[in-house]
Amino acid sequence: MKFSKLMIATIAVCGASQAMAAGVTRLTGSSASSVNVVRGAVNMCVANGGSALVYKTSSSTSALGNQFTVTCSTDFDASIPVTANELRVNVANGSETAVTNAAANPSSTATGFLVPTGSCTPLAAGTEALSFLGAGQMLNCGTALADTSKSDGGFLDVEGPIFNANYDAGDFAPAGFSQVFGIAVNATLYNDLQAYQKTVAGGSVVPASCAVGDTTPTCQPSLSRAQITSLINSSTTNGAKTGGLAYLVGAGSQTAGLTNKITYCKRPQSSGTQQSAQLYFLNYDALGSLGGKEPIIGNVTLSKYAAVENSSSGNVKSCLNASATTDGYKFGVLSLENNPIGGSDTYRFVRLNEVAATEGVAGSTQTSTAISGRYDFVYELSAYCPAGTCAPVIDGIKANVGAGASSPGLFVTGVESKFGRGGNSNKPYASR
Structure with missing residues (x-):
């Protein structure tokens, strides 16, 4: 049964009024939108x-982390009819x-938010995606x-009904941004x-002249959509689950001493990254007996395969960064807001169907092939706006991140690229 729009709207107005009366707006949802949330709030x-x-x-x-708060010495936006000078976020x-976690949802639960105090310690100027923040501003x-x-709602990597068919599509609005996802290993x-893909047996996908570990697009190894589908679908007996590394690089090619x-x-079902992966690789938009949807693998441990759930993108990165000595070879899906180059992360992105999602260097936009339509593992973010009405600060954020100013891995839908899904994750990525 879908939520009553009238009931949701009433709760939303009351909840928002209570939060705004103290000047505080609270958001939950997608971590990928975090830098854009901060940039939009600061710009406002x-x-x-x-x-x-x-x-x-x-x-x-x-990096912002999962909980952060933005304050403004005035209201964020003069057009907001009530006081709004503090934004608390938990993603x-x-x-x-x-x-x-939203007040507008009758069955929601509360969560924790960071409250600024006088004991907070000023930090140096922001770096990488946070370079727009000056010394002492964090x-x-x-x-x-x-x-x-x-919370008062927030942003999602894909539309609400993708997560739960009982959510009313009218309660979700386009966020105005598209997000690029990739395969990390x-x-x-x-x-x-x-090494394997430099050989004839490996398809000569990588030039023999590439140095070990080179991350530039031409030198990135590639995995296919079919291989990833086989690795994450529910079958426990296909070659992807029984072959171990030999499934990807041929028998006898694994590094000596490794399992x-x-x-x-993987991520939980509440994750937009996980839903995006299921839409793209497992055809989750297809319904009915002839729909062609393939179920996702559960948490399993087999002799040559395992699937382990991670609660956040940070946990996925930790999973991928961990020593391979005992656990062998690892992969996962991450949004391209994450860039391991130039930092302490050791994981790397590979090409998908021989098309690179990332430029493979520190500080890159990680959107060029998606913007040009050559790479299509891309979905459009949405905002939870009960009965079609967003919290005022959400609308302000959407309006205050311009073309070329998005965080890595995100771009302004319909402005920076002619390609998109038309506000519907079930549609193909195409010229719009």
């Missing part, structure tokens, strides 16, 4: 004559929390989350794939 604040500060739970100058548990407040509340798998096992570092 500055345009209204204010100065913005960003409070975090760590000392990193390149710890994936896209669907934009709904499951502060580390530690990990305590003093505000336990329900641990360093050992990257190097072994690269010949492939591990899928």
